[in-house]
Amino acid sequence: MATDFWASSHHKRWVVDRASVKRARAEDLLYVDDPEYLDFLAIFFANCISRLGKKLQLRQRVIATATVFFRRFYLKNSYCETDPFLVIAACCYVAAKAEESPLPIKNVVSDARFVFSQEMYGIKTFPSDTSKLAEMEFYLVDDLECDLTIFHPYRTLMTLCYKEGSNVGAGGGADGNIEAGELGAGIDDGQRYWGTGEGRLELHEGALQMAWFIINDTYRSDLCLLYPPHLIAIAAIYLALVLHTPTRTLIQSQTAPGSSSASATGSACSGPTTANPTPAPVRRSSRQASNASSSSSKKNQQHHQPQDFVGFMASLNVSMPLIATIAQEIISLYTLWDRYKEDSPTSTSSLDSSAKGSFTSNQGRHNSPFTTGTKRSATGTNTSRSGSVTTNVSASAGTGSHAGTPMDIVREDGVEITPVFLVKVLLKMREGKWTDLAARSGLGEGGDGGGNGPRAVNKILGRTQAAG
Amino acid sequence: MLDEWSSSLLQTDPMRAYRMKRDAAHRTVQSKYTILGFISSGTYGRVYKAQSRDDVDTGGDGKAGKIHAIKKFKPDKEGDVVAYTGISQSAIREIALNREISHENVVALKEVILEDKSIYMVFDYAEHDFLQVIHHYSQTLRAQIPPAVLKSLTYQLLNGLLYLHTTHILHRDLKPANILITSSGTVKIGDLGLARLTHSPLQPLFAGDKVVVTIWYRAPELLMGAKHYNKAIDCWAVGCVLAELASLRPIFKGEEAKLDSKKNVPFQRDQLIKIFEVLGTPDEREWPGIKDMPEYNNMKRLDHFQNHLQEWCNSRIRSSSGFDFLRQLFAYDPENRLPCREALQHKWFQDEPKPTANAFQTLAAHQIPPHRRITQDDAPSMMPMPQVQPHPQGSGKPGSSASFASMTQLSGGGGGGYQTSGGRKKARMG
Structure with missing residues (x-):
């Protein structure tokens, strides 16, 4: 089971399509003023889980499992x-x-009780x-149907990649030296459960850390319900390759001489390059090289034979268009998240182990093929995602040339999305639902118990129906 | 808007609507199953035999629903009041693992019903178990288990264990009472209550459970205090089970030294001596890691023994390949112990008689152990059930499959706690 994802309950019962995810919110849509609030709630709840998990000193993987449980429950x-x-x-x-x-x-x-009574939640x-x-x-x-074994992208990340200069196969668990964000903590060896299972990518420590953080961030969306974990991991690696500046530079120099097929960096070819017109033979498996350079640093990495990053991604035997889709959804999450304001009450924020910062800072970088290209796609995905994109997102994303423009936190209607605000939204939804329940039972026709749905009286309903 | 009453209810009990919805949709154990009788009990709770009321389950004949074993976990009580106190770690484990696995030689979980503060796990029913077979041969037939049956049972046991091990599950409690056999002679490994995933553990195996495996089946590395252990502990237990099938009594029947008041795990002196008496005292040549074991110095103080396994096998296994097979399962060094996959390839299984898919295929009717006896539950609060029906399979042989429930307890190791004084003996029959 642990190795066989394909025989797991996770694969068999809990990877669902977007329609199911959307259907699960149908009732909430009746009671929320703006459908977009539900997307913010998804981020908000994940942060809640993370905060409580940190307070309970749970490991990152346990927090991830709790978040998947939460998403499944609300399916x-x-x-x-x-x-x-x-x-x-x-x-x-x-x-x-x-x-x-x-x-x-x-x-x-x-x-x-302690965490949730804090000011931001109230x-x-x-x-x-305890009996409650x-x-x-x-x-x-x-409600989870007793399916309690969850596969996470972290494991795929650590089977596909290893930290530059570390021993191949050590996987991080062996040395017991665990970094912030628990990079590689507790990861045993174990085979990949698809493809040939061969080849690993040596990543700069920062790039690996970033991929790990991106995975942390994906739990703030419904991605863990929509895609199998190994694809999410590969999408995170893909994004890390682009977002991590030294690694991106390396790839750009490798692929510059007109290899337009390299999708990640395809549009980067205008940049100056020092790369060989006939690139040195790249190595698919980095086994030899990493053994040769036990004390590798950023600088002497340049003297290695370069790894074939693009070739590695291609060798994974997964659908690259699908990876690109997932990557775009991750970016659209960041776009949304950027408009959500959550101050951490303490210095140990739940966002310590997030890659959000790198994403946001990268946006301002000129000359990055990534920024303009992906922002456009971000809106595209967002639209398809819930049909709830507000116009100012499209507007700011449309002006891709001004990549440095920060996202507005305040929406055009002047609402600031904060935890306090979202708690209010939640309470209002609940009250609306209760009002309807009370009304229905009061009218004496409560026996039928459903079908027609509650008669919501607020303005939302019209808007929702119009939108849908 | 909301009236005052609703509003205060929303404040104090926001989950009310959810619970009402869920409770209305719930199908109770009583509505789905007819409880036929009580099978056994242990520290975890109690097991009942039950028949499905579902039409889909009637297997085409339109009458008899499929038979199941329902394991009801002991509810937590605060005083006399049953209260929600949280699902136990072992229940979570057993449920979570069972939901992921599916194999011919592992008991299949049909469903889990969470009802009225209790957990019911519904398993496919198995008519027999290894302990019952051993008793039938030792008490009733007073004969050895025929080699073909011995091999078939062992082979299927290893086959199920191989599956668990390839999915990175350690069973950690293999013993005759936990290994079931269906009436068609298929072995089913049961009771994953102590089982654990070994793949990428966040906690070392030792951290959760200080003591694993019933003492008679416990591997030497565990007895020597090893903190790290692996699949080899299950393979040792298979060796013990095979030896018990062959000799009809536990091969290493030691006395367990109990945990002291500080819950320190004591040195299991007697159990180690029982092992050494047959296998000889291990030395560093055959088990290089032994000198690093926490109990090494304690072990050094024991008397020295020679290996007598060959003699032990002469009268009981009576096959040179069988002796070699057992010798390899009883390798002291976990690194050298025969793993499941290699065990299934062993020459013993190639020699005649070969194992059969129906372990009972070669047996006459009277050689097959009688059906599992069920009794009326003597703890009626646990599960309401009708009066015990007259037993259809009148096994009638005195002492045959007797006291299976009490035997289960006897070998139930680590137990205590659940069995109340007296009363339980009623499960015995004659």
Whole structure:
């Protein structure tokens, strides 16, 4: 099981299409003022899980598992008829057990009460009674259909790549020296579960770290429901190759002499290059080289035979258009996330282990083929994603030449998307749902219990229907 | 907008609508299954025999629903009141692993029902188990298990274990009571309550469970205090199970030294002596890592023994390839112990008689152990059920599959806790 993703419950039951994800939000759409808020809520909830997870000192993989549980739960349920904060606490509690690092239930309750009562959330009603959380755990495990084994992209990342200068195969777990963000922590060896299983990419430490952080970030969207983890990992590697400046420079110099097929850097060929017209034989497997240079640094990397990055990506035997799609969705997540304002109450922010910063800083860089190219696609994906792109995104993305323009945090309607605001949105949705429930049972025709949906009376409904 | 009552309810119990929706959609254990009787109990809870009420499950004859074993986890109690206290780690483990696996030689989980603060795992039913076979031969037939049956059972056990190991699962509690056999002679490994994934663990294996594997089946590296161990511990247990099938009694029947008051794991002196008496005292030549074991100095103080496995096998296995097979499963050095894949290729399985897909194929009817006895639950609060029906398979042989429930407890190691004083003996029959 652990090696055979294809036989797993994850593969068989929990990779869903976008229509299912959209359908899952249908009821919430009835009660939300602006459908886009739901996308912000997806980021907000992931940050909540991350904050609670950090407080509970959960490892990154456990937090990731909790987040997947949360997304799966809301494939079947609505925000407006549940208490997402209780669900989050239950997800962390179950994930800790599922990943073999259990926590006492009372610790989860007290930490959840502490975290969620902070100013940014202002939730004072989190139940202090552990049996409430235990009861939620029952419903959660049931809604998860008892499928508690989750595959994550981290493992693929570490089987595909290794840190420059490290021993091939060490995978990071062996040396016990774990970095911030837990790069490589606890990763055992293990075969890739698709393709030939051969070849690994030696990455600059910064690039590997960035790919890891990008994976962290993907949990703020529905990507973990939509795509198998190995594809998400490859998309993260792809983005890291482009976003990590030294690595990008290296690739650009390699591919400059007119190899237009190199999609990632294809438009970069105008740049000056010192690369050989007949490139030195590139190595597909970096095994020999890494052994030769145990103390490699950024500088002497230049003296190596260059790795064939593009060839490596091509050799992975996965659909590159699909990887590009995932990469675009990741970028559209950053675009959205950039408009969401969450101040960390402490210095240990949940965003420490994010690649968001590198993405944003890269946007300003001129001469980066990535910036203009991807921003355009970002809007494209965003549109297809939920049909909820506000016009100012399209506008700013459309002016790709002014890549340095920062995204506006304040929307055109003057609303600032913050945790406090989103909590209000959530409470309002819940209240709307309850009003309808109460009205229906009050009218005495509550027996039918569904079908026609609630009669929402606010302005949203019209807008939603018009949009859909 | 909301009236005051609803509004306060929304504040205090925002999940109410969700629960009502879920509870309305829930199908209860009672509505899906008829409980036929009580099978056994352990530290984890209790096992019942049940029949499906679902039409889809009636297998075409339109009458009898499929038979299942329902494992009900012991609910946590605060005083006398059953309360939600969180699902135990072992239940989470067993559920999570079972949802991922599927193999001919591993018991299949049909579904899990979470109801009324209890967890019910519904498994395919298996009529027999290794312990019951051993008892049938030692008590009723007073004869050895025929070589063809011995080989078939071992082969299928290894086949199921190979599957678990290739999916990076350590069983960690293989013993005769946990290895089931269907009425058509197919071996099914059961009880993954102690099993664990070894792939990319976030915690070392040692951290979670200080003691694994019932003492008689526990590998020497565990007895020597190893913190790191691997699949080889299951292969050792297979050797012990094979030896027990061959001799109809546990080969290393040591006394377990109990945890002290500080929960320190004591030196398992008696169990090691029982092993050394048959296999001889290990030395650094055959197990180089032994001198680094935490209990090495304790072990050095024990008497010295010679290897007598050959003699042990002469009267019990009576096959040179069988002796070699057991010798390799009992390699002291975990690195040298026979792994499942190689074990399945061993010459013993090539020699006549060869293993059969139906382990009972070569047996006459009376040689097959009687059907599992079920009794009325003596803890009626656990699961409501009808009066026990007259037993259709009148096995009737005194002491035949007797006291299977109590035997399960006997070899249940690590246990305690659950069995209340007295009462449980009722599960025994005669």
